Amino acid sequence: MDDNKRPLYMPFAGPALLEAPLINKGSAFTEEERTSFNLEGLLPYYIETIEEQASRAYDQFRSFNNALDKHIYLRNIQDTNETLFYRLVQNHISEMMPIIYTPTVGLACERFSKNWRRNRGLFISYPAKERIDDILNNSTRHKVKVIVITDGERILGLGDQGIGGMGIPIGKLSLYTSCGGISPAYTLPITLDVGTDNPHLLEDPMYMGWRHKRMGGEEYAEFVDSVLEAIHRRWPDALIQFEDFAQKNAMPLLQRYKDKYCCFNDDIQGTAAVTVGSLLAACKAANTQLSEQRIAFLGAGSAGCGIAEAIIAQMVSEGISDEQARRQVFMVDRWGLLQDNMPNLHNFQSALAQKREYIENWSNFCDNISLLDVVNNAKPTILIGVSGAPGLFSEEIIKAMHSHCARPIVFPLSNPTSRVEATPKDILYWTDAQALVATGSPFEPVVVDGKTYEIAQCNNSYIFPGIGLGVLATGASRVSDEMLMASSRALAECSPLAQNGEGSLLPRLEDIHAVSKYIAFEVGKVAIEQGYALPKTDELLKQAIEDNFWRPEYRRYRRTSF
Numbered sequence: 080m081d082d083n084k085r086p087l088y089m090p091f092a093g094p095a096l097l098e099a100p101l102i103n104k105g106s107a108f109t110e111e112e113r114t115s116f117n118l119e120g121l122l123p124y125y126i127e128t129i130e131e132q133a134s135r136a137y138d139q140f141r142s143f144n145n146a147l148d149k150h151i152y153l154r155n156i157q158d159t160n161e162t163l164f165y166r167l168v169q170n171h172i173s174e175m176m177p178i179i180y181t182p183t184v185g186l187a188c189e190r191f192s193k194n195w196r197r198n199r200g201l202f203i204s205y206p207a208k209e210r211i212d213d214i215l216n217n218s219t220r221h222k223v224k225v226i227v228i229t230d231g232e233r234i235l236g237l238g239d240q241g242i243g244g245m246g247i248p249i250g251k252l253s254l255y256t257s258c259g260g261i262s263p264a265y266t267l268p269i270t271l272d273v274g275t276d277n278p279h280l281l282e283d284p285m286y287m288g289w290r291h292k293r294m295g296g297e298e299y300a301e302f303v304d305s306v307l308e309a310i311h312r313r314w315p316d317a318l319i320q321f322e323d324f325a326q327k328n329a330m331p332l333l334q335r336y337k338d339k340y341c342c343f344n345d346d347i348q349g350t351a352a353v354t355v356g357s358l359l360a361a362c363k364a365a366n367t368q369l370s371e372q373r374i375a376f377l378g379a380g381s382a383g384c385g386i387a388e389a390i391i392a393q394m395v396s397e398g399i400s401d402e403q404a405r406r407q408v409f410m411v412d413r414w415g416l417l418q419d420n421m422p423n424l425h426n427f428q429s430a431l432a433q434k435r436e437y438i439e440n441w442s443n444f445c446d447n448i449s450l451l452d453v454v455n456n457a458k459p460t461i462l463i464g465v466s467g468a469p470g471l472f473s474e475e476i477i478k479a480m481h482s483h484c485a486r487p488i489v490f491p492l493s494n495p496t497s498r499v500e501a502t503p504k505d506i507l508y509w510t511d512a513q514a515l516v517a518t519g520s521p522f523e524p525v526v527v528d529g530k531t532y533e534i535a536q537c538n539n540s541y542i543f544p545g546i547g548l549g550v551l552a553t554g555a556s557r558v559s560d561e562m563l564m565a566s567s568r569a570l571a572e573c574s575p576l577a578q579n580g581e582g583s584l585l586p587r588l589e590d591i592h593a594v595s596k597y598i599a600f601e602v603g604k605v606a607i608e609q610g611y612a613l614p615k616t617d618e619l620l621k622q623a624i625e626d627n628f629w630r631p632e633y634r635r636y637r638r639t640s641f
């Protein structure tokens with residue numbers, strides 16, 4: 080028990096105290112508390128420490144033999160005793176992160192209605208559009224500082240999951256707390272239920288959402304507008320993270336709100352920031368610059384284009400022109416390489432389409448240039464997969480890349496594991512272990528010729544918790560591109576490979592608290608420089624980061640008079 084902190088005054092007693100997950104301590108209520116809160120007899124006699132509770136919970140966790148059951152078990156602890164949940168996750172972060180987050184969270188979203196147990200977060204459904212303020216007022220959290228919001232239309236690489244998408248905001252916010260020290264009391268997951276176009280869900284008798292085709296166009300835009308306005312009225316300073324919106328909505332929503340609210344899109348900007356951070360670390364270790372690389376993408380959706388733009392911004396900051404940077408980036412989607420004469424490009428794709436005059440002399444030049452042709456002609460040194468389509472980094476493509484580049488950097492980032500463009504094992508085997516590989520979902524280390532290669536998880540979870548902590552510690556009013564760029568650089572500085580010339584590309588999860596605090600510091604400094612937060616000395620900023628960092632420890636409770 081953290082006796083150094085002042086006690087909390089509780090207006091509840093009896094069973095209500097055991098049923099409120101943010102304040103429940105279960106068997107750890109002390110004798111004094113059991114007496115003053117009318118808990119005697121509601122719990123077995125023995126008073127436990129949180130470590131004793133965590134050790135029992137861990138034994139139970141281990142007794143489940145599949146990941147989904149483990150996920151359900153942990154979610155149940157989260158819904159009954161959040162402090163214990165976070166202590167358990169903190170004690171076993173590498174083992175539990177794949178259970179509360181990708182890849183298992185994908186399965187949890189697909190089976191959300193079937194596995195439903197208990198409410199968490201807010202569901203704002205389209206038919207309730209006149210009552211949004213009331214819904215926000217029903218939140219069990221009153222002082223919300225971080226919101227993750229989805230409409231469930233593009234959950235990881237799994238497509239439209241309707242209200243099942245709620246698994247994602249819940250999982251992301253668990254990481255805000257586990258990795259970034261944001262108190263769970265300040266977090267709120269929100270799912271917009273605007274219907275679903277997933278025929279399996281519409282026909283599933285268990286489906287718990289609004290059985291209706293997805294709303295689109297003006298009606299959708301007005302609904303999202305009303306939700307954001309209501310959030311802003313209720314919690315004007317909250318940081319809002321947009322998550323897993325479909326490509327057609329993700330970028331327009333970000334453009335609409337980024338200068339209006341304190342918000343960002345995790346798939347576009349968070350994934351971009353972690354990818355740039357990982358690439359910067361790889362370049363630093365190889366003693367080169369990002370601006371010297373040629374980069375091919377498979378997948379030219381909003382995530383791919385977001386990463387490409389962040390890479391270009393970094394290349395330009397290293398001294399090359401914007402035009403030159405764009406010449407070195409090749410976006411391939413299902414129709415082939417994006418070229419500037421293609422009809423129907425999205426706005427965010429046009430700026431990334433290759434100019435035909437630069438590629439006319441390629442062998443096999445045509446309207447649909449394949450990834451293999453891009454690899455053979457452009458000779459990329461970096462290959463990034465954000466296609467959501469498994470297996471597309473074929474042996475032929477990876478070997479062709481390796482034939483032009485001794486140490487190719489290959490990031491198959493699609494999530495969850497079932498959507499990966501190629502497994503790290505295959506990529507390492509095809510390149511005599513010369514490739515540097517990072518994936519979006521976690522993978523086991525790979526052994527080639529007796530040597531073990533750790534696979535870095537290039538996932539936005541390295542970035543958003545630190546950004547959230549930086550925003551909270553400074554009270555920043557916006558998440559700017561420069562703040563995101565600072566997060567990439569900060570992450571790269573924490574890379575063991577960049578620091579020592581060997582070891583893993585990204586820090587160990589066991590070090591994530593220090594990494595998040597460092598990212599928070601660098602992000603916070605930029606927020607202050609740009610005038611998005613009030614000035615603070617570096618010392619005071621560090622102090623604010625520490626002060627905001629919540630730890631899973633029980634506080635003492637005193638009873639208020641009723």
Ligand SMILES: O=C([O-])CC(=O)C(=O)O
Pocket residue numbers: 181234235236323345346493494519538539
């Ligand atoms: O959730 C993850 O693992 C990363 C992410 O944002 C996505 O794939 O949509």
Ligand SMILES: [Mg+2]
Pocket residue numbers: 235322323345346
């Ligand atoms: Mg996402």
